[in-house]
Amino acid sequence: MKPEYKIISDLIEKNAKVLDVGCDDGTLMEFLKTNKNVNIRGIEISKEKVQTCIAKGLTVIEGNAELDLKQFPNDSFEYVVLGQTLQAFINPEIVIKELLRVGNRAIVTIPNFGHWKVRLNLLFKGTMPITNSLPHDWYNTPNIHMCTIKDFVKFSKIINFKIFKSLALINGNVSDINNLNLIFKNLFGELGIFLIEK
Amino acid sequence: MDIKQNIKTLIVEKPLKLDCGQTINNFPLAYETYGSLNNEKDNAILVFHALTGDQFVTGINPVTKKDGWWSYAVGSGKSIDTDKYFVICANVIGGCMGSFGPSHENPKTKKIYGTDFPVITINDMVNAQINLLDFFGIKKLFSIVGGSMGGMQVLQFISNYPDKTKTAIPIACTSSHSAQNIAFNELGRQAIAADHNWSDGNYNSKNVAPDKGLAVARMAAHITYLSKKGLQEKFGRKLQERDDLKFGFDADFQIESYLRYQGSVFVDRFDANSYLYITRAMDYFDLVKQFNGNLSDAFKDTKAKFFIISFTSDWLYPTQENKDIVIALNAIGANVGFVEIESDKGHDSFLLNVPDFLKTLKNFLDKSYAEKLS
Numbered sequence: 001m002k003p004e005y006k007i008i009s010d011l012i013e014k015n016a017k018v019l020d021v022g023c024d025d026g027t028l029m030e031f032l033k034t035n036k037n038v039n040i041r042g043i044e045i046s047k048e049k050v051q052t053c054i055a056k057g058l059t060v061i062e063g064n065a066e067l068d069l070k071q072f073p074n075d076s077f078e079y080v081v082l083g084q085t086l087q088a089f090i091n092p093e094i095v096i097k098e099l100l101r102v103g104n105r106a107i108v109t110i111p112n113f114g115h116w117k118v119r120l121n122l123l124f125k126g127t128m129p130i131t132n133s134l135p136h137d138w139y140n141t142p143n144i145h146m147c148t149i150k151d152f153v154k155f156s157k158i159i160n161f162k163i164f165k166s167l168a169l170i171n172g173n174v175s176d177i178n179n180l181n182l183i184f185k186n187l188f189g190e191l192g193i194f195l196i197e198k
Numbered sequence: 199m200d201i202k203q204n205i206k207t208l209i210v211e212k213p214l215k216l217d218c219g220q221t222i223n224n225f226p227l228a229y230e231t232y233g234s235l236n237n238e239k240d241n242a243i244l245v246f247h248a249l250t251g252d253q254f255v256t257g258i259n260p261v262t263k264k265d266g267w268w269s270y271a272v273g274s275g276k277s278i279d280t281d282k283y284f285v286i287c288a289n290v291i292g293g294c295m296g297s298f299g300p301s302h303e304n305p306k307t308k309k310i311y312g313t314d315f316p317v318i319t320i321n322d323m324v325n326a327q328i329n330l331l332d333f334f335g336i337k338k339l340f341s342i343v344g345g346s347m348g349g350m351q352v353l354q355f356i357s358n359y360p361d362k363t364k365t366a367i368p369i370a371c372t373s374s375h376s377a378q379n380i381a382f383n384e385l386g387r388q389a390i391a392a393d394h395n396w397s398d399g400n401y402n403s404k405n406v407a408p409d410k411g412l413a414v415a416r417m418a419a420h421i422t423y424l425s426k427k428g429l430q431e432k433f434g435r436k437l438q439e440r441d442d443l444k445f446g447f448d449a450d451f452q453i454e455s456y457l458r459y460q461g462s463v464f465v466d467r468f469d470a471n472s473y474l475y476i477t478r479a480m481d482y483f484d485l486v487k488q489f490n491g492n493l494s495d496a497f498k499d500t501k502a503k504f505f506i507i508s509f510t511s512d513w514l515y516p517t518q519e520n521k522d523i524v525i526a527l528n529a530i531g532a533n534v535g536f537v538e539i540e541s542d543k544g545h546d547s548f549l550l551n552v553p554d555f556l557k558t559l560k561n562f563l564d565k566s567y568a569e570k571l572s
Binding site for chain 1 (some may be wrong): 535536538539561566
């Protein structure tokens, strides 16, 4: 189980209606069902993973978030979760807007490209950074729109959504991000976790 | 066809008003069951058959002496596990395996109905089958399952009886029969009508049957159930028991021989007029129109858990048509899962040994049963 699952769970109220976008093998869905008794649905692009989810008794549809979120009416869910996939979309702006249309709130996690290891990697090796959370080469990476924690905060102002809560994951510990520590968190945070609203 | 006397039949006394306006009563509904109904009566699954299927879902069909049409999916330890569930399947009305159909005698004229039989719809089929629930004392089914025309019956059933099932599994189907599908059905019907033995549907009185026309209808339809890739891999240009082309019109190619065989065995078990009636029922199926263009309204009263399955190589009921049902269900916040299964076996995938499909179907049913849905 990924370390941020517990943090995501803490951000969600009990018995809420939740959509997990890119739900993978359903681990987070099961965790939220058990811990928060949520009414949860998933959408996943991989056929194999959808079948895994079905085998776990989860309600999941095979689909692509960029094309298939439009079938959900406005405010269908109280929370929509997007875990570490924003960077893989062709148009992250549309995806964020769709998340906030179908959900009252969204929880978005992003692998932080501003992390010091990534920066040193590029500075000293002169090649595109490869890290534990970003293991691909530049030519085969699905992550076509990498961003930093700072970029995401800027993005919220540009496309006009509210960041209700922002957290950084550093060595398995979670901490708040605010205006004063943003530079620091952007350097040391491995993952940014944002609870956002329209 | 004396072997048919072993067929279990429920005589439906209650009048049934058909979509065509006629009312029928005291009509036979042939059915078969597998497994046993538990004390709580909460383990029943109603399976709906497709165009040329019948109530003999699994095991040896007592009439044809061949494996039941869904032997891969239904049986002890299989996807629809008969050790666990009580499986019911009825022959659709309009069919020819014991249920009220065009090969029955019209009590008024003492003649075989033929094309005097009323036109049947998918709606009529499910309205006939709901009587089985009362007959078995089942308040709510655990599931309804069907592929192709069976899937259409699943959709119509849940629309008509939203609180009569806990789960619903429409497979490789559509909510509205497409122009292409109507076209293929019309091709089949015209092949039957072009056989002079058909005699405007009155062949029974002449003791003949439009076997040639029905065989051609079956051959044409069979092609639509497969995929180009599947056909190419199985048959390619392989020759049938010969080393070279014979420069004639015999079946030189294996695919020709295969289709001819499919046609010839079909006429032994199927009635040509039933083929006309059932294909017509499929063509008339348009749940979207029935709900004035809003498919979601068909499902607005149900709390059932849906699982929709399509196949990558099915070009007859393609994924998009199945997805339209998913979209309509999501639009009203229904509980719906969906997967497109990878298979090169075409529309027939749901009837064949496609492990991913069989496994997923089993997982969905067993997990949902364990949930004890209300």
